[in-house]
Amino acid sequence: MFDINYTFxxxxxxxxxxxxxxxxxxxxxxxxxxxxxxxxxxxxxALAKQSRFVAARGFATTWIEIARNTPALFQVYMxxxxxxxxxxLVASWFDIDFRAMGINIFYLDSYWAVLVGIAxxxxxxxxxxxxxxxxxxxxxxxxxxRSLGFGPFDAFRLIVLPxxxxxxxxxxxxxxxxxxxxxxxxxxxxxxxxxxxxTQELNARTFRTFEFFALAAAIYxxxxxxxxxxxxxxxxxxxxx
Amino acid sequence: xxxxxxxxxxxxxxxxxxxxxxxxxxxxxxxxxGVLRCAVTLDFPPMGSRDDNNEPVGFDVDTCNDLAAALGVxxxxxxxxxxxxxxxxxxxxxxxxxxxxSDTLERAKTIGFSIPYFAFNNVVLTREDTGIxxxxxxxxxxxxxxxxxxEAIALEEDFNEWDAGGSFRTFQSQADVFLALNQGQxxxxxxxxxxxxxxVNEGNFDGFVIADEAPYLVDYVGLITLxxxxxxxxxxxxxxxxxxxxxxxxxxxxxxxxGGAEAPDLSVPGVYY
Numbered sequence: 001m002f003d004i005n006y007t008f009x010x011x012x013x014x015x016x017x018x019x020x021x022x023x024x025x026x027x028x029x030x031x032x033x034x035x036x037x038x039x040x041x042x043x044x045x046a047l048a049k050q051s052r053f054v055a056a057r058g059f060a061t062t063w064i065e066i067a068r069n070t071p072a073l074f075q076v077y078m079x080x081x082x083x084x085x086x087x088x089l090v091a092s093w094f095d096i097d098f099r100a101m102g103i104n105i106f107y108l109d110s111y112w113a114v115l116v117g118i119a120x121x122x123x124x125x126x127x128x129x130x131x132x133x134x135x136x137x138x139x140x141x142x143x144x145x146r147s148l149g150f151g152p153f154d155a156f157r158l159i160v161l162p163x164x165x166x167x168x169x170x171x172x173x174x175x176x177x178x179x180x181x182x183x184x185x186x187x188x189x190x191x192x193x194x195x196x197x198x199t200q201e202l203n204a205r206t207f208r209t210f211e212f213f214a215l216a217a218a219i220y221x222x223x224x225x226x227x228x229x230x231x232x233x234x235x236x237x238x239x240x241x
Numbered sequence: 242x243x244x245x246x247x248x249x250x251x252x253x254x255x256x257x258x259x260x261x262x263x264x265x266x267x268x269x270x271x272x273x274x275g276v277l278r279c280a281v282t283l284d285f286p287p288m289g290s291r292d293d294n295n296e297p298v299g300f301d302v303d304t305c306n307d308l309a310a311a312l313g314v315x316x317x318x319x320x321x322x323x324x325x326x327x328x329x330x331x332x333x334x335x336x337x338x339x340x341x342x343s344d345t346l347e348r349a350k351t352i353g354f355s356i357p358y359f360a361f362n363n364v365v366l367t368r369e370d371t372g373i374x375x376x377x378x379x380x381x382x383x384x385x386x387x388x389x390x391x392e393a394i395a396l397e398e399d400f401n402e403w404d405a406g407g408s409f410r411t412f413q414s415q416a417d418v419f420l421a422l423n424q425g426q427x428x429x430x431x432x433x434x435x436x437x438x439x440x441v442n443e444g445n446f447d448g449f450v451i452a453d454e455a456p457y458l459v460d461y462v463g464l465i466t467l468x469x470x471x472x473x474x475x476x477x478x479x480x481x482x483x484x485x486x487x488x489x490x491x492x493x494x495x496x497x498x499x500g501g502a503e504a505p506d507l508s509v510p511g512v513y514y
Contacts, residue, residue, distance in 0.1 A: 006331045080426065084426065188417070190385055200388050202389075204389020206348065207351035209327050
């Protein structure tokens with residue numbers, strides 16, 4: 001039997017809508033910034049993974065493996081709680097007590113921890129996407145560009161990269177939506193200003209759990225929808241022949 | 242023919258007996274099921290935590306056991322983090338919340354509170370190296386607390402009023418707040434005096450100190466259940482009253498908080514309930 005003894009008070013939730021929308025703005029901010037960083041680092045990682053240098057390949061592989069095969073929550077948690085603990089440990093080996101000196105090198109705000117964590121995750125996923133995209137651009141394109149007088153860097157930048165981005169545009173859109181939804185893990189590292197954080201505070205304060213989370217879900221849905229339709233529009237403008 | 246009419250009358254009578262009585266409320270349900278399911282928060286020592294054998298212990302756990310004994314049923318502890326207390330009640334996973342729930346007017350719009358069964362004073366908990374010595378020193382520091390709890394709301398209000406920089410962050414459990422304080426992500430938190438004392442005494446975190454009392458109103462906490470369960474709420478009120486009257490309240494306070502302190506006064510002078 002499933003019966004819920006609960007009367008919905010939607011007006012209470014709608015009254016908090018401005019706060020929740022302000023939270024949604026922070027969510028979008030983190031998602032966009034983490035995506036920009038993720039794309040730049042992702043391209044570098046994709047190239048590093050094909051590099052002749054073992055160290056570069058190893059570095060890229062390690063990053064991608066961790067980013068893709070551990071939970072995003074774990075990654076964000078490690079950046080917020082784990083790295084300060086490691087720094088503290090390393091400092092103690094050298095008998096350095098930063099705290100006694102009044103320096104708090106361990107401090108990392110929740111906002112940045114979430115941004116760095118999700119950028120790390122994005123970069124790992126996007127690197128693999130980009131590697132696939134690069135394979136989709138035939139070698140002959142580079143060779144043709146070089147024979148037309150492009151330098152190796154220009155050939156990559158002007159000929160290969162644009163074609164790669166066309167190939168991976170839709171997977172990138174998916175990653176963007178994923179990044180938006182992933183920001184919700186910030187709640188576990190004290191982020192109380194994004195959409196999930198604001199919603200959880202309202203919930204704890206008023207106990208109108210179901211209204212607030214339903215409204216938050218609807219806002220997430222709308223943001224994700226806007227991003228995917230926007231991307232479709234951009235793709236249509238950008239990639240027509 | 243009389244016979245079919247007799248069968249019809251008989252079946253109507255049978256169906257009346259077979260269906261559950263219309264007026265069975267939550268109190269009846271608990272008694273007839275033989276089990277009282279209490280939502281208890283287990284990362285909030287000494288109110289609720291787990292012992293070395295991973296068994297739930299604490300003031301709230303004992304209170305739940307007493308309540309079950311009074312009802313003549315078995316107690317079942319449903320571990321419930323602070324933010325999940327209401328979903329646990331509303332979805333029927335628990336019957337009663339014995340989880341240090343501050344009786345705010347805002348929350349009372351959603352759930353039913355008993356009279357206060359405990360009361361907290363709040364203190365400033367910090368690390369030795371922060372130099373924080375009084376509540377006023379918190380201005381401009383990085384602060385944190387558990388999302389939505391009484392002391393978090395009070396601290397955030399002051400944080401906004403000070404407007405002196407720093408940050409205010411909220412976490413999902415008391416344990417995460419202590420971890421953040423330990424690692425320097427926050428410089429101080431405001432937490433109930435009993436929890437602060439238990440944490441400092443346990444010594445799990447080096448360098449934690451109680452700096453000052455926080456100038457907040459007394460944080461009265463009640464037992465909670467669904468708002469419309471008047472029968473159960475009445476029972477809970479009498480139960481709390483009896484706990485105090487029989488001295489069991491003082492006994493549990495001594496057992497879990499102790500240290501020679503007096504159990505907090507649960508009455509508010511100068512006013513009817």
